[in-house]
Amino acid sequence: MQMRYLKNVTTLALDISKCTGCGMCAEVCPHAVFRIEGRKAVIEDRDACMECGACARNCAPGALSVRAGVGCAAAVIAGKLRGTENPACGCSGTGCCENG
Amino acid sequence: MNDSIGPASCRGLSDTVPFQPAWITGSIRTHAGRIPVISTRLTRRDRLGAIRVCLGIGRMRYAVLPGLYAAGRPGPSSPVLVTANYKLTFDRLRVRLDGIDAWILVLDTQGINVWCAAGKGTFGTEELVRKIQDVGLDRVVGHRILVLPQLGAPGVAAHDVRRETGFRVEYGPVDAKDIPRYLADGCRVRPGMRRVRFPLKDRLALIPLELIQAFKFVPIFLIWVIALRFIRDHRISGEIIKDFIPYLTAFLGGSVLFQILLPWLPFRSFLLNGWLLGMAVIPAVSLAAGVERSFLPSLLLMLPPVTAYIAFNFTGATTYTSLSGVRKELARGLPALILSVVAGMVLQIVMIR
Numbered sequence: 001m002q003m004r005y006l007k008n009v010t011t012l013a014l015d016i017s018k019c020t021g022c023g024m025c026a027e028v029c030p031h032a033v034f035r036i037e038g039r040k041a042v043i044e045d046r047d048a049c050m051e052c053g054a055c056a057r058n059c060a061p062g063a064l065s066v067r068a069g070v071g072c073a074a075a076v077i078a079g080k081l082r083g084t085e086n087p088a089c090g091c092s093g094t095g096c097c098e099n100g
Numbered sequence: 101m102n103d104s105i106g107p108a109s110c111r112g113l114s115d116t117v118p119f120q121p122a123w124i125t126g127s128i129r130t131h132a133g134r135i136p137v138i139s140t141r142l143t144r145r146d147r148l149g150a151i152r153v154c155l156g157i158g159r160m161r162y163a164v165l166p167g168l169y170a171a172g173r174p175g176p177s178s179p180v181l182v183t184a185n186y187k188l189t190f191d192r193l194r195v196r197l198d199g200i201d202a203w204i205l206v207l208d209t210q211g212i213n214v215w216c217a218a219g220k221g222t223f224g225t226e227e228l229v230r231k232i233q234d235v236g237l238d239r240v241v242g243h244r245i246l247v248l249p250q251l252g253a254p255g256v257a258a259h260d261v262r263r264e265t266g267f268r269v270e271y272g273p274v275d276a277k278d279i280p281r282y283l284a285d286g287c288r289v290r291p292g293m294r295r296v297r298f299p300l301k302d303r304l305a306l307i308p309l310e311l312i313q314a315f316k317f318v319p320i321f322l323i324w325v326i327a328l329r330f331i332r333d334h335r336i337s338g339e340i341i342k343d344f345i346p347y348l349t350a351f352l353g354g355s356v357l358f359q360i361l362l363p364w365l366p367f368r369s370f371l372l373n374g375w376l377l378g379m380a381v382i383p384a385v386s387l388a389a390g391v392e393r394s395f396l397p398s399l400l401l402m403l404p405p406v407t408a409y410i411a412f413n414f415t416g417a418t419t420y421t422s423l424s425g426v427r428k429e430l431a432r433g434l435p436a437l438i439l440s441v442v443a444g445m446v447l448q449i450v451m452i453r
Contacts, residue, residue, distance in 0.1 A: 003298060003418070006368050006425035027289075028253035028271055030296035031420065051422040052219065054253035068254060069423035070219055072416030073370075074313075076426045 010049040011067040016040055018063035025055035025064060121164070123194070128170045132236035137170045140198040146191055153188055154305060156312045162187045163211030168235040172201035176242040179283060181272075182228065183249065184209040184217050192276045200283060203240065207231055218255030225260045232265045247272045247287065250294060296419045303359045306417045310355040314410040321347040332452045345389040349382050350403040354410025357381065362414075370421070371433035374411025378404030398451060402444025405437035 012033070021039035026032075031048040034041050034055065041063070053068025122143060127134040153159040166185045171194060180203040183193050190206060197204075207227050209217035217223035228246075232238075248256060250271045258269035273282050273293035282289060325343045330336060358365075358377055365373035382403050383396055391399070412429065415421040 003363050003420055004368055005421045006428060009424040009428055010422055011424055024258065027294070028250060030251065030274060030294065032295060048420070049422060050420050051424060052215075052254045054218075054250075057255070057257050058253055058259070060257075060259040067423065068219070070216075070416070071418070071421035071423050071426045073412045073426050073430065074416050076423070076430055080430075 004047060005050070005071070007047045010046060010051055011065075012043065012046065012049045012051065012055075013065050014041060014043055015063045015065075018061045020061050020063075022060065024058045024060070028054040028058050030054070124169075128173065131239040132168075135168050135170045135203075135240070137172075138194055138204070140171060140194050140196075140200075142191060142195055146187075150188055150191065155308050160211060164190050164206060166206045166208035166231065168237070168240065169204040169206060170202075171197040171204060172199070174201040174203050176240070178202050178241065179247055179287070180205055180237065180241060180245070181247050181279070182207065182252070184212065184214045184223055184252075186211050186213045186217075189213045193279070196276050196279045200280060202283070203237075205231055205235065205237065205246070214249050215251040215254075218252045221255050223252050224255035225257050225264075228256055228261055229264045232261075232267060237267070238265075244268055245270055245287075247282075249276070250274045250289075251296070298362075298419045300360065303362060306414075307356055307359050310359060310410075310414060310417070313413065314351060314355040317347075317351055317406060317410070321351070328448060328452055331449075342389055342391060346382050346386040346391060346399045346403055349385040350378055350406045351410065353377050353381050354407040358407070358411040359414060362418075369429055369433070370412045370415055371408045371429050371437065374408030375404045375437070377411070378407030382407070395448070395451065398444050398447035400444070401440050401447060405440045408433070408437055 019041050021036055021041065023036045023041075025041050026034040026036055030052065031045070031050060033043060033045050033049050035044040036042070049066070050071055051066050051068050053066055056064040056066045056068065122145065123139045124136045125139045126137045128137050149162060153162045163185045164187050178201045181193065181197075182205045183189055185206050185208055190204075193204065207217075207223055208231070209222045209227075212220070212222065214223055228248075232246075238244075244267045246261070246267050247270050251274055253271055256269060258271075261267060261269050270287055271289075272287070273279065273289055274296055275293070278290075278293045282293065321344065325340050325347060326336060329340050329343055333339070354374055354377075358374055361377065362373075365377065367373045367376070379400065382399060386396065386399060387393070412433075415426050
């Protein structure tokens, strides 16, 4: 069963003019957000994006950008309390047991 | 000649560090020195360690020494698998390597799993480049290919690794269990191996940790319940057990039931789903336990927001929630929940007086 999070929130952006169609984004994305069509990347499933940042990090021509971070309430609340803009995952709780 | 065994990055140290874990079974000679060979079987100790960290005990100190290791009898043409030094991660990989000859390059992620470490950048380009150079990987293998777990991609820029070391990064499957098939297929990722899922089994494994993290509410609830009962009756009685049941339901709703029911809850928002779950189970359980009907309104103002808040914290363990989404929920939902809790508390106090 496919679980989905909030719609229309991702900061993912693709500058198609810089895209070389290498396909790296489609390869690294854990939620199949991208598809390669006619030697260009297409954002096919925008709302599946969890802003992990894998695509942007591995985009050699720099066509992709996203404000990457952890979608973790505890980290965001801790970040707000400490007044830092981009919260860091402080507990490493994410997937402790399931993601090897 | 130094014949003691330690990961290649720590040669020299191994003289002074006599500790050698039981999962190192021998060593193999390479052009970059002796490399420890690991067992692909888990012992009782490994299994107990896994249970222990899933209960949150010593979870931040469960690490293996970073460096290069060997599985089977690898040679210069054997694949190089890169992983994190969280022992649970390392164990998940090595059990899949039975009968496979491969090198395992363990990065120093400070004992944190691949995905989290990639997010922090410790499983990252810089550390990978450093480890390749430290262990002298170019002298161990003849090829120039590294297999990384796909979930390491948020931290590693494949093109930068290639530019700096000459090694080409191939992102392998998400799940270590697919490694044997991936290698047998000549490093081809089959459809489905790239997708992250969040099945019931994984959600169940996270429940102990959720319970521990939300447990802080229990003493607060107890103090509140005992105080209310004391104000009401001027003594403490067995009634507090019954009084406590709605609170216990709110706590378990957010840290057990929510995790199990996650795919079937109607909304996308964790706060809304958690709140709804609380609204459904708290009155049902309370009435069954004999809580007075007149107390339901105040309990329903106070407790479903707590269930929602505990459930909201599960975003940190899920595999699909985004930072922007969590921020939006927090900004919109949290003030309403706090208001509701305060209103419920005031109403409770008013009712018993």
